[in-house]
Amino acid sequence: MYFLPNTKENIQLIFKLFKGVAWINGNYFFHNKALPNKPSKGSFKRQNHRNSRGQEQLCPNEYLEKLELKKYAPNTARIYISCFEAFMRFYPNAILNELDENDIRKYLLFLVRKESSDSYINQAINSIKFYYEIVCGMPNRFYSIERPRKSKKLPKVLSVIEVHDLLGEIKNVKHRCIVGLLYSSGLRRSEVLSLRPEDIDSKRMLVRVNQGKGKKDRYSILSAKLLKELRNYYKRYQPQTYLFESPSGKAYSPTSVVNIVSCAAKKAGIKRRVTPHMLRHSFATHLLNKGTDLRKIQVLLGHNSSKTTEI
Known part of the structure; x- marks a missing residue:
């Protein structure tokens, strides 16, 4: 092993000497x-x-x-x-x-x-x-740092009746379409808000998710009932860039989606705290209960591992 002073001149000499010969x-x-x-x-x-x-x-x-x-x-x-x-x-x-x-x-x-x-x-x-x-380029410097032990928690899920009651309390057509996609297509909140009008494929009854979590594209299913709502919404609001836009023309606010779901759940008499992601969990669980293959559910959710879907 050889040592040289860490100077700009020495580094330049090293790169010049090994150029085309070795990676440094x-x-x-x-x-x-x-x-x-x-x-x-x-x-x-x-x-x-x-x-x-x-x-x-x-x-x-x-x-x-x-x-x-x-x-x-x-x-x-x-x-x-x-x-x-x-x-x-x-x-x-x-x-x-x-x-x-x-x-x-x-x-x-x-x-x-x-x-x-x-x-x-x-x-x-x-x-x-x-x-x-x-x-800084320090090689695996903190490999021995202890991480918290993983706790095993089951995802929180709504019943079919609770989802029906929640949707029934939403009167605004835009809000109904947003919540409808969270549940009937199993999309993440960020994925719904990133949708563009052309991502709704009514001929194949699919929703295209562009660059979802993990920078992955995928398709999910589109509900026929929701498609009618989406068409009514589109005629009324005429979105330009995003499927769901704020009054200023930008993507709809994530906080607004949380408020929509939370308020509808309270009106529906659901005592638990309900989040947008619970609708995604409910989508997967209800498909499983109906006998849908786990592998198909994994693809629709965009999970890398079947273990995540199994939970």
């Missing part, structure tokens, strides 16, 4: 590069993100750029940024690249004692690993 793994001598604090334009609405947070510690630009380069979904990116900035605030005066596994454990112990959810702790670990292993 630069992870071990590039990760100490100072991270710029100066905000730049562009990715993940960086300017809005920075201006809205005042003087708080903010994600390094390289973190944001790496999220953008790897094409992380906006929701995932927001979670990573939020979790990592919370970690940075826990060590306000530390140099990030000098923190070690014990420092990470200390932070995770703080989250556990604060009774943060298992999901949040896992997200925190992922956001920290992303910085050190992906942004």
